[in-house]
Amino acid sequence: MAATLKDVASKTGLSIATISKYVNGQTIKQENKEKIDAAIKELNFKINYIAKGLKSNKSMTIGVLIPELENVFATHIMSRVEDTLMNSGYSTIICDYKNDTDLERQKLSFLLNRQVDGIIAVPTHLSKDDLAGLEIPIVLIDRIIDGVNCDCVLVDNKDASFSAVEYLINKGHRDIAIISGPKDVYTARERTLGYIDALVQYSIPLNESYIFHGNYDTQSGYNLTMDIINMQKRPSAIYVTNNEMTIGSVIALNECGVDIPNDISFIGFDNIDFAKVTKPNLSIIVQPRDEIGVTAANLLIEKIHDPDTEKRVIKLKTSLIKQASVSIRK
């Protein structure tokens, strides 16, 4: 069907090895170059990556493991990962584990059985044991796992929360609610800690009833915000710690006619497109999603080329986009 090196060889009268060398960039007589180019074009020859992979023991394929394909934060990063890898000749096999612990392990081993040259993962419940003794490089995103030789790209979640809450404090707020994620998720714990740190640093007493734990989806953002709205002592500001919950939260506030920022100040997370759509535009913590993706891909490629590079942990900065959703507390 598809033409092989052999076909090109017989068409040109040269040997297979010569064609292979030319295709792989070695020098060759000008005259033969032309002959080969012509033959390649005529036969529509394309290198067979499977055969190449067998010989070289490289599949030129990277596995990617994410919590959910509907998770916009993850897919945005993956989009950049895919681009970056493709520019280096790699394909990307994406698996999602639907936020399921068993599936997470299962899909990881699926990838490992597929001769991928490396893996980029956004893990939730993977542990040291799952990743120990692996023969290929792995880059972790969003979560660091101790005792394992995986590079890692994350943001300073604690600092992100700190800066959001500090900003609210500087605007005069004392009663600040946080809608954080699940207690057993690394990013959620860090984001809660940053919130607490800021209060402590500014000597504001911690009110446990202002700390809410959602599960990072729109519905829980909506529900918890409803709870906040109905509190006897309603906080003067809400800080919501992910993309989906930010949407749910704004919907709830809108529906109840709670005005941002006159009735309540608001800082959201991640969803920059959404933040630009609402009036007033939302103040928001944004993660450098493009940079996360590109960095992770590059770390992986480097590690593949030189497996001896030592473990690197890259902590990127988030930024706080200040818009009109935060008012000065009288």
Added chain:
Amino acid sequence: MAATLKDVASKTGLSIATISKYVNGQTIKQENKEKIDAAIKELNFKINYIAKGLKSNKSMTIGVLIPELENVFATHIMSRVEDTLMNSGYSTIICDYKNDTDLERQKLSFLLNRQVDGIIAVPTHLSKDDLAGLEIPIVLIDRIIDGVNCDCVLVDNKDASFSAVEYLINKGHRDIAIISGPKDVYTARERTLGYIDALVQYSIPLNESYIFHGNYDTQSGYNLTMDIINMQKRPSAIYVTNNEMTIGSVIALNECGVDIPNDISFIGFDNIDFAKVTKPNLSIIVQPRDEIGVTAANLLIEKIHDPDTEKRVIKLKTSLIKQASVSIRK
């Protein structure tokens, strides 16, 4: 490094062929079965798909081409595609083309060069020529391309719009706005046609100024809804034709204090999670996303196993979820 059939063979004293046969399900002496199982376990043998692929000329990999990795509709479908394919032993290479015509072609040929056994695509600007004469099966989602031997899974977009608009008409509405997608996109054209059909069928004069074309993103949903709100003759109902624009539209209405359904009736599209979060819950057209994904994957697998199956076009039904966002027009 990784153990091969050869290693298992020498460990058991059997020939490579015997191991291969056993691994592929042929019968074998009980005694040898046990020996082989033990050796496989001890050596942690895993079949090498690259070598297997070289021999069988199958990569057991499917390419997937979608407009954008951030497109929730597409990724939801892909999530089901991935599952279904994985259950049949296939990996999924996902490429997104960022809504870019050139990239769309580029990524398609990237996939074609990768020995994928088949492709599932959600095309935007691919034409007959791009798909003609391909040697592997292709399944198209959401758009049919004439004159090309590709199976196709889509929903009845015209009928979807028709039923939404008919429902509004039956509730007494005459002035119905539609926020449709880009004029050059197949689904948008169909959805607009269904809107028009319904008006025609019920002898309601068509008001061109009620037909809006966004570009399927949140911002355009927001902007066009603002335009609608500010019309001198404001319609009594809005029908929004995709996921992202539905969010933008609701945000705009909420912000302007336009009450759903008392001030305006509303029917959205696709975003069932979002529709459940708002109060009142939104009436919404939902596409059978799971079914689309599973169907596309199954069509592809069937076509791979039997390339002679004739072209099939599967048109699935959408459904209209009726919730409190539509009121009776006095």
Added chain:
DNA sequence: TTTGTAAAGTTAAACGTTTAACTTTACAAT
């Protein structure tokens, strides 16, 4: 015991590349 035959196992070639080791060619220097 011999024969027939089904089941189990083996041999070796093949898939499309790469690459080490080798040969041939081309041509400058003598």
Added chain:
DNA sequence: ATTGTAAAGTTAAACGTTTAACTTTACAAA
């Protein structure tokens, strides 16, 4: 004309499987 040598090209083995064709084994039937 001879030699030396760098460049260009070739040969053949290898990567880890599968599989057609073959051999061996086991055992029931005669």
